[in-house]
Amino acid sequence: MSHGPIHGSLKSSVFFVYPENLRDILVLLARITLLVFMVSSISIVLYAAFIPQSPFIRVKPVLNRDSGGEPDTAPTNISHILFGIGGSLKTWEARRVYSSLWWHPTITRGFVWLDDMPLKNQDHNRTNISVPHRLSSPDWTKFKFSSSRSAVRIARIIRDSFNEKLPNVRWFVMGDDDTMYFTENLVSVLAKYDHRQMWYIGGNSESVEQDTKHSYGMAFGGGGFAVSYPLAEKLVRILDGCLDRYYYFYGSDQRIWACISEIGVPLTIHPGFHQLDIRGNPYGILAGHPVAPLVSLHHLDAVAPILPNRTRTDALKTLLEAYRADPHRILQQSFAYDTKRKWSVLVAWGYSIQIHPLLLTPFELQKPLQTFKTWRSSRNGPFTFNTRPWPPDPCKQPVLYFLDRVDEVGMAGTRTSYKMAQTEQKCNSTEHTNVMAVTHITVSSLKMPPDYWQKAPQRQCCEILDHGKIKDDSLRIRVRKCRKWENISF
Numbered sequence: 001m002s003h004g005p006i007h008g009s010l011k012s013s014v015f016f017v018y019p020e021n022l023r024d025i026l027v028l029l030a031r032i033t034l035l036v037f038m039v040s041s042i043s044i045v046l047y048a049a050f051i052p053q054s055p056f057i058r059v060k061p062v063l064n065r066d067s068g069g070e071p072d073t074a075p076t077n078i079s080h081i082l083f084g085i086g087g088s089l090k091t092w093e094a095r096r097v098y099s100s101l102w103w104h105p106t107i108t109r110g111f112v113w114l115d116d117m118p119l120k121n122q123d124h125n126r127t128n129i130s131v132p133h134r135l136s137s138p139d140w141t142k143f144k145f146s147s148s149r150s151a152v153r154i155a156r157i158i159r160d161s162f163n164e165k166l167p168n169v170r171w172f173v174m175g176d177d178d179t180m181y182f183t184e185n186l187v188s189v190l191a192k193y194d195h196r197q198m199w200y201i202g203g204n205s206e207s208v209e210q211d212t213k214h215s216y217g218m219a220f221g222g223g224g225f226a227v228s229y230p231l232a233e234k235l236v237r238i239l240d241g242c243l244d245r246y247y248y249f250y251g252s253d254q255r256i257w258a259c260i261s262e263i264g265v266p267l268t269i270h271p272g273f274h275q276l277d278i279r280g281n282p283y284g285i286l287a288g289h290p291v292a293p294l295v296s297l298h299h300l301d302a303v304a305p306i307l308p309n310r311t312r313t314d315a316l317k318t319l320l321e322a323y324r325a326d327p328h329r330i331l332q333q334s335f336a337y338d339t340k341r342k343w344s345v346l347v348a349w350g351y352s353i354q355i356h357p358l359l360l361t362p363f364e365l366q367k368p369l370q371t372f373k374t375w376r377s378s379r380n381g382p383f384t385f386n387t388r389p390w391p392p393d394p395c396k397q398p399v400l401y402f403l404d405r406v407d408e409v410g411m412a413g414t415r416t417s418y419k420m421a422q423t424e425q426k427c428n429s430t431e432h433t434n435v436m437a438v439t440h441i442t443v444s445s446l447k448m449p450p451d452y453w454q455k456a457p458q459r460q461c462c463e464i465l466d467h468g469k470i471k472d473d474s475l476r477i478r479v480r481k482c483r484k485w486e487n488i489s490f
Contacts, residue, residue: 076191078183080170083110084161085131086154086221086252087177089118095177097313098300099131101320102181109166112177113157115150136160143240144247152243154252158227159236170195172232174256175224178301180316184327185293188453189270190226198231198265203273206285207374208382210277214254217267221253222298223275227260234263274298277375282306284387287348288368289331291457294323303372306351307402308421321406322350325414328448334462334479335362337490341434344490346398347462347479350406353418353441354398357431362488364388366459369398395427399435409444416443438475445479461486 085099092114099112111134118133137160140153158172171190175181193199202219205211210220219225227235235256242259249255257267272295276282281304300312307315323330329349336345337359344356346365356365370387373379381387391397401418409415418441427433443462461482464475482488 072196076170076187076195078107078187079109080168080195081109081183081186081190081226082161082164082166082169082172083108083181084157084172084174085110085112085177085179086157086174087112087114088150089114089116092118092177095301096131098178098180098316101313101316102183103131104183105130108183109169110173111161111164113153113160115153134160134164137163139240143243146248147250151250151252151255154221155243155255156239157252158232158256159239162232162236170229172227172229173224174221174227174253175296176222176298178298179222179224180297180300181224182294182296182323182327182330185272185330185453186226186295188293188328188450189272189295192454193228193268195228196230197228198234198263199226199228199268200231200260200265201226201268201270203269203271203275204384205275205277205375206383206385207277207376208384209374209376210275211384213376214251215257217261218254218257219267219273220275220277220298221251221256223273224296224298225253225256225273231260231263231265235259238262270295272296276300276303278303278372279375279378280304280373281371283352284368284371284390286331287333287346287352287354288366288387289333289348290385291332291459293328293453294331318403319351322403322416325406325408325416326350326445326447328450328452329445329479332460333366334460335365335488336462336464336477338464338468339490340468342431343435345462345464345477347443347477349443349445349479350416351403353401353443353477355401355435355438356398357429357435358396359490361490395429395432397427399423399432399438401441404440413444413446416445417441418443438470438473440472440474441477442474443477443479458482459488461488 087095092112110131112131113134113136115136117135136153136156140156143152145152158174161172173186190201193201200219202225203223204216204218205214205220239259242262243255246255246258249258271290271292274285274297276285276297276299278285279302283306286306300316305312305315307318310318319330326349331351332349334347334349336347337343338345339359342357342359344358344360344365346354346356367386367388369390370380371390374381374383400421402421403416404419405417407415420439460479462477462479465478466476
């Protein structure tokens with residue numbers, strides 16, 4: 001009986017387990033290494049695909065090269081913004097009060113860029129708060145211009161700011177020396193965008209004639225605009241050559257827009273930036289603010305004080321009291337109805353209340369009352385938004401109430417009080433007389449959470465309390481989140 005095949009099979013198995021020479025040992029080790037590598041790789045892939053990552057396992061975050069160690073993915077805050085304020089020695093002394101209202105020396109970062117430095121005794125004449133000064137680089141005098149030489153200098157502020165090489169800058173925010181920023185809302189707006197991408201954010205003019213003359217695609221500089229770091233980095237490389245190409249433009253903001261257009265980045269419009277290209281009383285625009293956070297106000301010297309019987313500065317200080325109590329709610333509209341009396345009530349939180357002696361739909365109430373005219377021609381329009389005319393008949397005009405006092409209720413609430421404005425026009429109708437019986441209105445509300453504007457925007461609801469009872473000439477109103485199936489109507 002032959003044992004050859006059995007012997008050969010046995011020899012093969014013995015060879016695998018018990019190699020006979022050094023070559024066989026090396027081959028065996030190579031096979032084992034390859035097998036271990038394949039099993040490990042398959043295990044890792046299956047683990048990553050099907051096993052949830054432990055919350056204790058963290059990938060080391062990417063750090064901003066100029067951040068001093070702060071993760072570049074951390075939420076945007078005020079320290080990430082560098083302001084570039086365009087001013088001149090001639091205008092700064094009169095306008096510096098506006099910057100002093102919103103600038104926080106230990107928090108806000110940036111500079112006012114001047115054509116000449118003020119004397120030391122001029123720096124603290126009107127306020128104890130001083131925005132750091134910088135002198136614009138002298139190269140701006142070498143550029144061509146057609147109508148406004150200073151516009152070249154102002155346009156180059158973003159270059160001067162970038163060349164300061166300050167750490168941890170995500171956004172460059174440009175504005176004028178009469179621009180007033182609401183910085184917490186500005187942060188809320190910019191935090192929605194990825195600062196690692198190229199963004200150009202701002203607003204148009206309110207007057208169509210201005211947008212037509214300059215551009216609808218341009219951020220008007222007085223209302224302010226924001227440029228992300230990557231866009232600024234690219235912009236400053238082409239800026240000087242670009243400025244000479246567009247020497248015939250009038251303003252600095254139009255020059256910046258043209259240069260950014262060459263990079264291919266469009267304007268992202270946000271309705272909270274307010275150029276205020278209007279004449280007259282800004283009341284209608286402020287009381288008819290869109291459902292968006294208030295970011296800036298401009299041309300405050302060119303319009304009437306925002307509150308009656310007060311100076312511009314005092315009126316703005318009053319508005320800021322409400323803003324600091326609940327930044328994200330300032331100027332936000334809410335509507336309430338008293339169907340028995342046929343009243344329509346508009347609350348522009350922290351600023352004003354209107355009581356109309358007739359029922360108006362929210363569609364009508366949300367339109368700004370036209371208390372202003374166009375910027376260039378002083379006409380009744382057109383504007384870039386719908387308006388409703390101020391009624392010539394005193395009996396159809398709303399009774400106006402203005403902010404009188406702000407109180408914080410605990411850590412999460414506010415109570416604002418509004419006082420009826422004095423008026424020379426009188427109406428003897430019963431409906432109007434009933435409204436005039438209310439001389440004070442108190443509004444209670446919870447503070448809007450910091451992430452309110454990170455979500456889809458929605459106007460909040462409000463209701464008249466105490467079944468509409470008027471006690472001591474006063475009416476009480478509560479502003480709150482709308483309930484699940486609630487709509488705003490009468």
